[in-house]
Amino acid sequence: MKNRQLILIFVLYLLLFNNNFYFFQSSIYGLQTQPHLTDRKLCLIILDGLRFDAAVKMPFLNNMYNSDKAVIYKGLCEVPSTSRPGYERILTGTSTKINNIDNNNKHIPSLIPNLFRISKNNRLKTGFCGYFWVEELYPLDIDYSYFYIIRDGTTFEKSVEMIEKYQPDFMVIHPMSIDNFGHKYGGISKEYKEEVKRIDDKIKNLWYLIEKMNYTLMLVSDHGHKDEGGHGDDNPDCLQIPICIISNEINTFSPINNTNTISQTDIAPTICDILGIPKTIYMTGNSLVKHDNQIYLIRKIFSGGIDCNFQDFFNMTSILTYIIIASQTVIYFACMFVAIRLFIIN
Numbered sequence: 185m186k187n188r189q190l191i192l193i194f195v196l197y198l199l200l201f202n203n204n205f206y207f208f209q210s211s212i213y214g215l216q217t218q219p220h221l222t223d224r225k226l227c228l229i230i231l232d233g234l235r236f237d238a239a240v241k242m243p244f245l246n247n248m249y250n251s252d253k254a255v256i257y258k259g260l261c262e263v264p265s266t267s268r269p270g271y272e273r274i275l276t277g278t279s280t281k282i283n284n285i286d287n288n289n290k291h292i293p294s295l296i297p298n299l300f301r302i303s304k305n306n307r308l309k310t311g312f313c314g315y316f317w318v319e320e321l322y323p324l325d326i327d328y329s330y331f332y333i334i335r336d337g338t339t340f341e342k343s344v345e346m347i348e349k350y351q352p353d354f355m356v357i358h359p360m361s362i363d364n365f366g367h368k369y370g371g372i373s374k375e376y377k378e379e380v381k382r383i384d385d386k387i388k389n390l391w392y393l394i395e396k397m398n399y400t401l402m403l404v405s406d407h408g409h410k411d412e413g414g415h416g417d418d419n420p421d422c423l424q425i426p427i428c429i430i431s432n433e434i435n436t437f438s439p440i441n442n443t444n445t446i447s448q449t450d451i452a453p454t455i456c457d458i459l460g461i462p463k464t465i466y467m468t469g470n471s472l473v474k475h476d477n478q479i480y481l482i483r484k485i486f487s488g489g490i491d492c493n494f495q496d497f498f499n500m501t502s503i504l505t506y507i508i509i510a511s512q513t514v515i516y517f518a519c520m521f522v523a524i525r526l527f528i529i530n
């Protein structure tokens with residue numbers, strides 16, 4: 185009888201342990217801002233390997249800028265200035281130090297909530313046309329997907345097909361050709377610049393299609409390119425990236441301000457605000473939509489009114505997590521020990 189009671193207590197404890205831990209985890213890491221869905225759709229084009237100084241010379245983008253329909257920010261990415269870490273920073277809004285996708289050979293799914301999943305959780309449709317590495321990072325979160333493994337010749341054509349057929353609320357288009365030209369001829373070569381112009385023309389055609397469907401268009405890049413081609417380190421030409429927004433309501437975005445550095449991690453919270461989906465506690469950047477900094481406020485409230493950046497917040501909650509896990513583990517093994525001894529004695 186005594187043994188059965190002990191086993192019952194042990195099972196109850198295990199259940200409690202799980203619930204406790206789940207509650208703790210979800211109350212901190214599940215923190216997010218309130219959703220307030222808009223009727224906007226968003227199309228994000230990740231122009232692989234596009235330098236900032238090449239982006240500002242794109243003819244269509246410039247036309248839009250001059251007619252007050254576009255804003256062009258100079259953004260900064262992080263080291264490593266490579267592709268897979270770049271995709272993860274753009275699509276989760278986290279620094280590489282947090283998401284741990286720190287090189288191109290990590291063929292594993294991301295563990296951080298990403299824009300596809302947050303959209304899906306809020307019943308928005310998601311679409312992707314691009315390189316298979318993005319699909320590898322978020323395998324379960326994309327509704328409509330077309331990915332290439334070697335060449336991307338038809339990325340824009342496939343995207344147009346997908347948009348006309350499904351009109352995904354959050355659509356990501358990811359052409360690779362600019363990066364290929366950068367590697368082959370260098371970041372200031374005639375060939376590289378011509379490819380940027382060719383892609384600019386495709387973007388123009390795409391915009392005239394999706395403008396009528398209530399889309400906002402964002403153009404960003406994962407990293408830049410060196411003059412002689414190549415990227416990965418802290419060379420300014422690799423770190424400086426364009427972050428451009430094309431919209432019929434351009435006044436809703438923060439004006440260009442030369443004192444604030446815009447970061448690659450600002451892209452995700454901006455997209456959250458455009459679509460009205462919640463921002464997660466993992467997002468370290470600030471939204472470029474005016475008057476919106478809610479996730480920063482949530483962190484502030486949670487840390488007792490102290491201004492703390494995400495890294496401090498993360499360190500603080502990590503210590504708490506470790507203390508809880510350690511104490512629970514000690515109790516767990518103590519229970520096991522007592523249970524085993526009782527079985528042996530009987």
Ligand SMILES: [Zn+2]
Pocket residue numbers: 233267363367415
């Ligand atoms: Zn590259």
